[in-house]
Amino acid sequence: MTTSALRKPAPRPPLLEVSGLSKSYGTQIGCRDISFAIRPGEVLGIVGESGSGKSTLLACLSGRLQPDTGSITYDMQGRGPVDILTLSEPERRRLARTDWGIVHQNPRDGLRLDVSAGGNIGERPMAIGARHYGDIRSEAQDWLKKVEIDLSRTDDKPRTFSGGMQQRLQIARNLVTRPRLVFMDEPTGGLDVSVQARLLDLLRGLVRELGIAAIIVTHDLAVVRLLADRLMVMQRGRVIEEGLTDQVLDDPHHPYTQLLVSSVLQV
Amino acid sequence: MSPTAALVHKDDGYNFAYLDEQTKRMIRRSLLKALSIPGYQVPFGGREMPLAYGWGTGGIQVTASVIGPDDVLKVIDQGADDTTNAVSIRRFFQTVCDVAVTESTAEATVVQTRHRVPETPLKEGQVLVYQVPQPEPLKKIEPRETETRKMHAYAEYGAMQVTLYEDVAHFGRIAKTYDYPAVINGRHLMSPSPIPKFDNPKMEMNPAIQLFGAGREKRIYAVPPYTSVRSLDFDDHPFEVQTWKGSCALCGSTTSYLDEVITDDRGSRMFVCSDTDFCNTRQAEAAAAKAAVDKVSGEEA
Numbered sequence: 432m433t434t435s436a437l438r439k440p441a442p443r444p445p446l447l448e449v450s451g452l453s454k455s456y457g458t459q460i461g462c463r464d465i466s467f468a469i470r471p472g473e474v475l476g477i478v479g480e481s482g483s484g485k486s487t488l489l490a491c492l493s494g495r496l497q498p499d500t501g502s503i504t505y506d507m508q509g510r511g512p513v514d515i516l517t518l519s520e521p522e523r524r525r526l527a528r529t530d531w532g533i534v535h536q537n538p539r540d541g542l543r544l545d546v547s548a549g550g551n552i553g554e555r556p557m558a559i560g561a562r563h564y565g566d567i568r569s570e571a572q573d574w575l576k577k578v579e580i581d582l583s584r585t586d587d588k589p590r591t592f593s594g595g596m597q598q599r600l601q602i603a604r605n606l607v608t609r610p611r612l613v614f615m616d617e618p619t620g621g622l623d624v625s626v627q628a629r630l631l632d633l634l635r636g637l638v639r640e641l642g643i644a645a646i647i648v649t650h651d652l653a654v655v656r657l658l659a660d661r662l663m664v665m666q667r668g669r670v671i672e673e674g675l676t677d678q679v680l681d682d683p684h685h686p687y688t689q690l691l692v693s694s695v696l697q698v
Numbered sequence: 699m700s701p702t703a704a705l706v707h708k709d710d711g712y713n714f715a716y717l718d719e720q721t722k723r724m725i726r727r728s729l730l731k732a733l734s735i736p737g738y739q740v741p742f743g744g745r746e747m748p749l750a751y752g753w754g755t756g757g758i759q760v761t762a763s764v765i766g767p768d769d770v771l772k773v774i775d776q777g778a779d780d781t782t783n784a785v786s787i788r789r790f791f792q793t794v795c796d797v798a799v800t801e802s803t804a805e806a807t808v809v810q811t812r813h814r815v816p817e818t819p820l821k822e823g824q825v826l827v828y829q830v831p832q833p834e835p836l837k838k839i840e841p842r843e844t845e846t847r848k849m850h851a852y853a854e855y856g857a858m859q860v861t862l863y864e865d866v867a868h869f870g871r872i873a874k875t876y877d878y879p880a881v882i883n884g885r886h887l888m889s890p891s892p893i894p895k896f897d898n899p900k901m902e903m904n905p906a907i908q909l910f911g912a913g914r915e916k917r918i919y920a921v922p923p924y925t926s927v928r929s930l931d932f933d934d935h936p937f938e939v940q941t942w943k944g945s946c947a948l949c950g951s952t953t954s955y956l957d958e959v960i961t962d963d964r965g966s967r968m969f970v971c972s973d974t975d976f977c978n979t980r981q982a983e984a985a986a987a988k989a990a991v992d993k994v995s996g997e998e999a
Binding site: 520521524525528543546547549550553554555557558559562563564565567568585586 | 839848851852856859860863864866867931932934
């Protein structure tokens, strides 16, 4: 008994488990019959071309869209697995503000552009009850350091920041409450290649250091190659192939995945 | 039938207090709801009033709905009884409901105010009606009203704290001086209308009924008597009210809210009470006391 337990450790329970998730817009299919699980500390990549249902899926998962069918079970702290679709709206919003993070493709969607960088990071702690200015500020500055933004920019508004800095600030704003699950929608979209590389490096470091589970939606295969442990390939709202990232990218089985991998430009 | 329905003006046909009885009934229902949920903004069917939006249309609709023939009305604008807004609204009610009017806070049963809470403490049985230009305290942070309603419903007020954070980050202190947001009864965040933050502590545990009417935005809210009103702040930057170095140049008060008045074009200025009734009463009392002293000393001599 003990030896078998030693030989085969019990798998950690999934953090998020999705089964049979479908969402359509009228007759237009958003995503159909999606099932997967993600464990604590795991990074899952979702790739596919534009219109393949990636963003719809992410919006359903993060509670911004109501799926038509299916269930999304999340292992809540202190409560155990709960179907988040049965949660009341305030509970879901609270979960999204504390235990989750959402990094938008466009930092303008995730930041308050007329609030200073420090205020942007401080918003989540204040939303869950932080009332000491000094503490909030030092925590904000801690995070600015972590995302490599100069502390002299603490009181500057994000609209004066470059695109890469805005994206890093958005990441800091999300991670300040130490979420266990982060949703990222094209986190490197619209950034030039060298800035992308730095951002990816930073993200990889933070995700590993904090043990955050992440779901990253992107059309950029290089991003998932660097960040994701596992990969799901979507086409026309369905998952057509999934597996370990290297396995899927190096030995694609589905014709569409083969096309996707072969269309990456080599320098 | 309500008692005021019989008081239709014989000569001009206006109903008592201008509004028709059904409208008053609708507004009173909103007021009751507002009083039951302190600080919650109740939508109401705001009417066109013979006054431009921004001049107190919400306030006069609330006053018209609560005033009765036996009431004594006081109207103040920035603390003064004799400024345009106060005079025109007072005259309006004298015309449409023949109620007694006064400048004395102590004698009034209904006080309609723009931007001040009277210095004289209010008593049980008095009603204070505020004119509100913008009832939504979260408006500047979140322009979508669908979203602000949810934020109120779920008590998500972290974003409001962000505005205070910004003040401290840029100015080293909370720089907001008027329309200072407060949490009512430990639950709803409320805009106290643009009163100076000096007046926020007066709202706390006040024995009078405080009603707020926003005409353009068509919202009514209320603070019932003896309700907690907590102004937002930080633990290390607590809420503070304005202070002045000197005292009122007319009555010598050191405890009232002072207005700075420029007296010529060479930089001369004086500070006087913004509450004219309070200032006049104190001057009259001082004069009476001085006269009494003079009389006594005159008799002795």
